[in-house]
Amino acid sequence: MLFRLLVLSIVIGEVLGEYKNYDGFKILEVNFENPRVKKYVQEFDKNLGFMPDFLGENWKKKQAHYFINKDSVEKVKTNLVANNITYQMRDVNPQIFKVRRRRDLNGAITINDINNRYLSYDEQMQFLNSISQQYPNDVKLQKLGNSFEGRSITAVRIGDDGSNKPIVWIDAGIHAREWISYNVALYLIYTIVSQPAYRDLLNSVQLVVVPNTNPDGYEFSRTVDRMWRKTRSRFTNSRCGGADANRNYPFFWGTQGVSHSQCSEVYCGARPQSEPEVLALTNAIQREETRIKGYIALHSYGQEILYPWGHTQRTYPSDVEDLIKVGRAMASAIQAVNNTEYNVVNSGDGLYPAAGASDDWAKSRGIKYSYTIELSPIDDYIGFSLPEDRINQVCREAFQAIQVLMIEVKSKFGIKHSTSSVSSPSAQSSLLLKRMRTTANRGFGRGK
Template sequence: MFLNYCFYILTLLAFTASAAKIDYQAAKDYEGYQLLEIIPKSESDLNILSGLSKVFGENIDFWKQSLTIGKPTEIFASPELKAQLLSYLGANSQMTPAVKLENMGQIVRDDAIDTPRPPPSASLDENIKAVNLSEFDFNEYHSHQEINSYLKALSDEYKFVQLGSVGKSHEGRLMQYIKIGFLSEEPKNAFFVDAGIHAREWITPAVALHFINKLVTDPEMVSLLEDIDVYVLPSVNPDGYEYSRTVERLWRKTRSGPRGPNQCYGVDPNRNFDFYWAYSGVSKDPCSEVYCGPSALSEVECQSLTQFLKSHNSSIKAYVSLHSYGNLIIHPWGHKLHAYPVDVDDIIHVGKEMARAITEAGGPEFTVGTGPEILYEVAGSSQDYAESVGIKYSYTMELTNSFTGFVLPKSKIQTTADHILPALLVVADEVRLIDQQDSSSEENEIDQ
């Protein structure tokens, strides 16, 4: 086992030794950037807020977008954008932004002390180290290579754990997953969990690793794993994740490109899946945070995940994509309001059970609904794609709220995992109850 693991490490080192240096610029410091909160008080205010993307284009970065009077919109703004927003809102409304985060630069600097980063000149997947499972710290934000090394060590140690890969990222990083479950003579249902689609949402791979650890080490999980298999893909967007670790802490997209006259990089992977692609809630501007790409599945990461889900949709009965932040459990469909799968009542019921499990574990109240109902319209999401290929129970979970937004201190990892894991186990138990021979229900849309 040890020799096999050493061979694996040497193989990866040989690969990375031949890889070119990634041309990352100096790390972005976010000095003076603020998170602004704006509360609409009328339908007119809502219309003005929804039109900000057209007014400010690529410069606007919504962290939350209000669909309801009295519910806040949050905008991450540079000093220049803040001045422009104040002028525009002052001329067109009575809304005045409140400062929710005074200086993101200081928060990012504090975060860098809390979680030291490699230098911006780091080569692709360098510094791979062997993992001692007994010493692995689940309350750290690990690099992509550390995550992959942990998955490899698990598969070497436990016979009921299998290591696989859905493919490689744009920059060549392995997108590895773990399949956990005991062998069975009968076909088994499966549950698929992924994380890290958006690069800056570091808490999501961390919670995914906690989920893996519980499944593998908790004796109470044996019965579950005799009945179903669980797939966990901790890092869907490894290039973006590593870029956020080395250069731009709040980077969201992939790292493909550059594209457009301004030579901007990346695509929002959660707008790039082939289901109502580019229908709503997206931008065609390559510099936008919600750029949907030049075509559906333009991103190799989305292609790989799509192929895996489609090829396993006869066994995978549930899909959960971990995101942050907002305390939300989102279900299909996301491309427009009042659009639902035919079995939406079942989907909502399980979603509410997930929310109840979180509160019973001491966590906050989670809101259940479609994206247009509780957040915003999102076309081309992984959740909707999974639903469209017959994976009935498909959800996006927006994890814990925090006054620091996406920059959640590592001291919060354990508590967040303690709250979220019971919800994931609710879904796993639902998968356990589904008759393997029961065909997937038709995914026709209901308009109300």
């Protein structure tokens, strides 16, 4: 009976739950191709007296997107006009704030669900449990720690046979509102273990996927505030909670592109690794960092593959050409799926540098190929709420990119297996990778 009451209350909670009201909020678009405008945008906080919530940018249109609080709309307009900046203010897409939480309490979560809808954290965990039961030799679940509210941060280890194979590490959703990243990670796990074509690759490279690195934030974004980005840490005597976990990593922490104010969307936390989620992830990575050769943090949106360093501008690792080459091979693999274009750029060289991000930290620990991928879309009207009928395509595209990285890690660091033959999808990506081994241009980037 107690259980039934509990289930009932969850269902009612889901039905009655209403999102935070964002009526009157606007999306601001500024074209920053002109250097004068770019400078203005870079000093937005000085010009306005506060930093508006940066959503992303459209690299094709050289357009920066901000979410403007309804109480600030007039002030922002006046300031833009006074500085002779042309801009567009758009209404927020009402679809974003439509609560779409369908739930089948009896049904098992299948790949069909991953391809077609956004799942709750519990559903994600249910899916991982069923995958690990279905493929007990290939999939091991590893608890890395707990979130602030006590949810498990779970890593999925694929192809862990106890050997010293190189590892590719993928983590998703450190920013709660970037929902597509969770589905991409779950799709990756399912596809690579269920299709025999990837057996050969997994014999040489181990994959570790952390499909939900910010479960508290994600659940909050699903049920209370669709635009929530941060963790859900609470602070004494503060009206604001949460830190930007992707500003909380211990590398040039708190220096650029962050805020030390708890109410900011880019609050970097009281100290490096103050967030339990970040502490769990950094501890886990450090335990096997000499074996990890590839790292990708999945974010949205913007269709970009970002490489370090991101904590400052015009500063690159000594092997940056390798990062660019593999980044461009990943972009080509994505484009081959359905002609979706991703830009390969340095994290710090765009609008803003951002210190304390996970890709910078991973690179600083010696992980050779370290990236942040901003998944689809590129357009701010859809932004973080990629329609569910587009989930599958983004998953398939990102899968190809991750496969390219795994093949590169295999060829550079993998244990040689003389007997295995290369299966067709791998062979395709190998060819692609070879074709892409040309000198790449440095594009125009941004802080994420």
